[in-house]
Amino acid sequence: MIKRCPFEVKARDGAARTGAIATPRGVVRTPAFMPVGTGATVKAMFPEDVKATGADILLANTYHLMLRPGAERIARLGGLHHFMHWDGPILTDSGGYQVMSLAKLRRITEAGVTFQSHIDGATIELTSERAVEVQCLLGADIQMVLDECTPFPATHDEAKMSLELSLRWAERCKVAFASLGQEGQALFGIVQGGVYPDLREVSSRALIDIGFDGYAIGGLAVGEGQQAMLDMVEVTNVILPHDRPRYLMGVGTPEDMLAAIARGIDMFDCVMPTRSGRHCQAFTWGGRLNLRNARYADDPAPLDAESACPAARYERAYLHHLVKSGETLGAMLLSYANVQFYQELMARTREAIAQGRFAGFAEDVQRRYRASGDTDED
Numbered sequence: 149m150i151k152r153c154p155f156e157v158k159a160r161d162g163a164a165r166t167g168a169i170a171t172p173r174g175v176v177r178t179p180a181f182m183p184v185g186t187g188a189t190v191k192a193m194f195p196e197d198v199k200a201t202g203a204d205i206l207l208a209n210t211y212h213l214m215l216r217p218g219a220e221r222i223a224r225l226g227g228l229h230h231f232m233h234w235d236g237p238i239l240t241d242s243g244g245y246q247v248m249s250l251a252k253l254r255r256i257t258e259a260g261v262t263f264q265s266h267i268d269g270a271t272i273e274l275t276s277e278r279a280v281e282v283q284c285l286l287g288a289d290i291q292m293v294l295d296e297c298t299p300f301p302a303t304h305d306e307a308k309m310s311l312e313l314s315l316r317w318a319e320r321c322k323v324a325f326a327s328l329g330q331e332g333q334a335l336f337g338i339v340q341g342g343v344y345p346d347l348r349e350v351s352s353r354a355l356i357d358i359g360f361d362g363y364a365i366g367g368l369a370v371g372e373g374q375q376a377m378l379d380m381v382e383v384t385n386v387i388l389p390h391d392r393p394r395y396l397m398g399v400g401t402p403e404d405m406l407a408a409i410a411r412g413i414d415m416f417d418c419v420m421p422t423r424s425g426r427h428c429q430a431f432t433w434g435g436r437l438n439l440r441n442a443r444y445a446d447d448p449a450p451l452d453a454e455s456a457c458p459a460a461r462y463e464r465a466y467l468h469h470l471v472k473s474g475e476t477l478g479a480m481l482l483s484y485a486n487v488q489f490y491q492e493l494m495a496r497t498r499e500a501i502a503q504g505r506f507a508g509f510a511e512d513v514q515r516r517y518r519a520s521g522d523t524d525e526d
């Protein structure tokens with residue numbers, strides 16, 4: 149199989165590794181965190197500021213964009229990169245997560261998923277072929293197969309039936325991609341199987357037999373708890389090819405990402421940095437901060453003196469004032485600072501792996517976050 153996004157591992161430290169994914173629109177340095185631009189925007193941030201944080205790649209969502217403004221419209225307007233003013237690589241989620249999260253609005257069959265649009269109630273059909281077609285119309289550099297994100301909890305039999313359906317969809321996605329994909333675009337498979345090691349192995353080996361440019365681990369961070377998630381990551385990564393990127397979908401906190409990197413994960417995405425920013429929470433090198441708290445009303449210190457982010461230089465007292473007053477600027481500044489913190493965390497992680505000191509670095513960050521514990525006070 150031709151590798152459409154060549155992946156080079158440059159250094160290892162235990163199971164942790166740092167490397168690079170080559171795409172026509174630029175190199176993605178790994179471990180990498182992808183800011184989430186679900187609807188063709190990273191919420192509350194200018195594209196130029198997202199780029200300035202050090203992000204190499206963004207994530208956008210097939211389901212949301214096919215509903216509004218529509219994949220065909222975006223294609224007519226020059227493709228997703230031009231549309232959202234982002235010239236770097238973009239990975240698109242297939243919409244499989246919405247299969248789970250919008251359970252009251254959908255019906256799953258062998259053909260695919262029939263949704264009732266959450267926007268206007270219209271009936272939308274998302275098949276394997278349509279998922280690939282939409283992602284190709286958008287012009288995504290890395291595309292994901294359509295899958296069913298197995299909910300938690302699920303019995304062994306339920307998880308088995310779910311992953312088998314996802315595998316059949318994955319085969320159809322690869323066939324569709326062979327005719328619709330453009331030079332330089334890549335297709336990733338998604339491992340399912342719930343919290344059952346034997347099913348994760350079945351899914352992994354079947355996807356390897358089909359053959360993909362990279363492999364994602366899906367169906368985690370949905371309520372199973374950190375240890376169960378990490379156990380599934382560990383058993384899956386033992387099987388997945390060493391020369392392909394490994395992507396843990398929908399994760400997460402700094403602690404979760406570092407623990408997953410220690411087990412061989414290369415890529416992450418999560419709405420947490422921007423969602424937390426809009427809810428007055430900051431990720432800093434000193435730990436989590438809740439800027440609603442009264443303790444910051446007279447605090448002249450910068451949000452995070454250790455960060456290079458311009459937004460992190462604003463005083464905590466001023467940020468407290470903004471969030472208490474409901475000013476939009478507060479959400480913008482905290483989102484910017486959070487996204488940059490995540491990028492700085494990845495950059496320092498890559499450096500630590502290359503220098504053979506990842507375990508100590510990860511423990512230091514995790515210790516700071518265990519000690520912070522900033523919660524609501526007022």
